[in-house]
Amino acid sequence: MPAKPKRKLKTYQTSLGFYDQAIAAPSMKAALEAWGASSNLFHQGAAKETDDPDIVAATMAKPGVVLRRPVGSDGPFTESAELPTDLVDDHARPRRKARSKTRSTKRPAKAANKSSGKIDDQAARKAAAAFEKEERRRDAERRKEEAARAKARARRDKAVAIAEAALDKARRQHDAKAEEIDAERAALDERAAAEEARWDKQRMKLQEALRRARE
Incomplete structure (x- = not known):
């Protein structure tokens, strides 16, 4: 069976929070997933x-890895970027707009050298394979995190079940003792009532004897 052809990678760029972000990915959808975007940026x-040769070279060297640089800067994209040095100025500065896909006939001077950012077929295949490897690593990490969460939920559910069982057992024991006490109380009330009746009868008899003795 022929091997599945590697997907050609492209370089995509966005700005999220305090960083510009770039990634080499086979599609916009893959880039959005790597960025963790909740909407279609x-x-x-x-x-x-982007076809910026420096950005293309940086992302193709680490396909599938999200690279960053301080937002609004022109520095290199790296895996670990510092925060912008002046957040106030950065917030005040208007965000750069994404370049339209429709390219004008007049290209900037930097684009004249964009061929240096292109990669040959062998490098493209290597980058695509590296992207798929990074994608598998992210998937494995997600599965590991999901398994850890499932294990934690199972431990929590087990602890809750044990606590609920202990509470139910204690409640049943309490109810049984309460019923026993109620039964004992009822028996005592019955004995007390019988004693009161016996005493009333005896008291009346003795009082009558005392009255006759005084006559």
């Missing part, structure tokens, strides 16, 4: 495909 104009 491309449709919103907040993300784009």
Whole structure:
């Protein structure tokens, strides 16, 4: 059976929070998943495909890995980026708009050298394989986290079940003792009533004897 062809990678860029982010991925959907985006940033104009040779080279060297740099800067993209040095100025500065996919006939000077950012077929296959490896690593990490959460839920459910069983047992014991005490109380009340009746009868008889003795 022929091997499944590797998907060609493209470089995508966006700005999230305090960072510009870039990634080499086979599709916009894959890029959004790697960024953890909850909405389609491309449709919103907040993300784009880029052919900047420096960014392409950086992402193709680590396909599938999200690279960052302080938002609004022109520094290199790395796995560990520092926060912007002046957050106030960064917030005040208008965000750069994503470049339209429709390219104008007049290209900036930097684009003239964009061929240096392109990769040959062998490098493209290598980058695609590296992306799939990184994707498998992320999937394995997600499965590991899900398994850990499931294990924690199982431990919690077991602890709750044990606590509920102990509470039910204690409640049953209490109810049984309460019923026993109620039964004993009822028996005592009955004995007390009988004693009162006996005493009343004896008292009346003795009082009558005392009255006759005084006559």
